[in-house]
Amino acid sequence: MxxxxxxxxxxxxxxxxxxxxxxxxxxxxxxxxxxxxxxxxxxxxxxxxxxxxxxxxxxxxxxxxxxxxxxxxxxAGKRQRFNVALAPQGTEFQQQVWHALSELEYGDTCSYADIAEKIGRPKAVRAVGTANGANPIAIIVPCHRVIGKNGTLTGYAYGLALKQKLLQLEGISLI
Incomplete structure (x- = not known):
């Protein structure tokens, strides 16, 4: 197909x-x-x-x-969940990571290790990071909700200032 x-x-x-x-x-x-x-x-x-x-x-x-x-x-702070149909293209592993990201609730954060555990691949932390970085549907597939395991702000393809702005919109304040 x-x-x-x-x-x-x-x-x-x-x-x-x-x-x-x-x-x-x-x-x-x-x-x-x-x-x-x-x-x-x-x-x-x-x-x-x-x-x-x-x-x-x-x-x-x-x-x-x-x-x-x-x-x-x-x-505008009026929506917490997206309902639009998604059709990202990626490997089976990437799809698993993006699906796990999509299940994160508004205002929640996690680490790469958390996602690796969630998809049943606890040793694939770096691969999760790579898949997260390859996310083709930013915001809707909320890769901005991934933070450092120690609770700090970590990299974002569109810059840390935008990531911090998105997290603050959701009520998350990181220094």
Missing amino acids: KKPVPLAKLNVKTSAGIISLCANESGISHLNFVPQAGDDWQTRELSLTASRYSVSTSLAEVHLQQAKDELLEYL
Whole structure:
């Protein structure tokens, strides 16, 4: 069976920055922050050529609109759980990690070791970290909720300032 390809894209201006959403008929496949002047990270922006595909983009566009609405509600403090369909592409291990991340409740944090335990691979802490870093759907798959085992703020693909802002939005204060 052929994997669904991204068919539609939408950029959304939010209080956290410009977010680029990509979707296919199955759900959201990517969420990236578009870099602005002075940012110290690189985008994982996905270049799309939907016209090459014969599948209608209408369902993908429905997913994009729902994701946009839910993100804006989340960033305004009015939503704690996302309901939009997701369609991230990754290895079986990555999918397990992303699923475990998706089960984290709003306002909760965990460490890579916690995720490794949860997926039944307690010695795979570094691999969990790599899978977490490869998460293609930031915020909705809440990789920002992963902190150091000692309770400290750790790396984030889009910078520690944004990670801290997202955690503070959820009522988590780390120094």
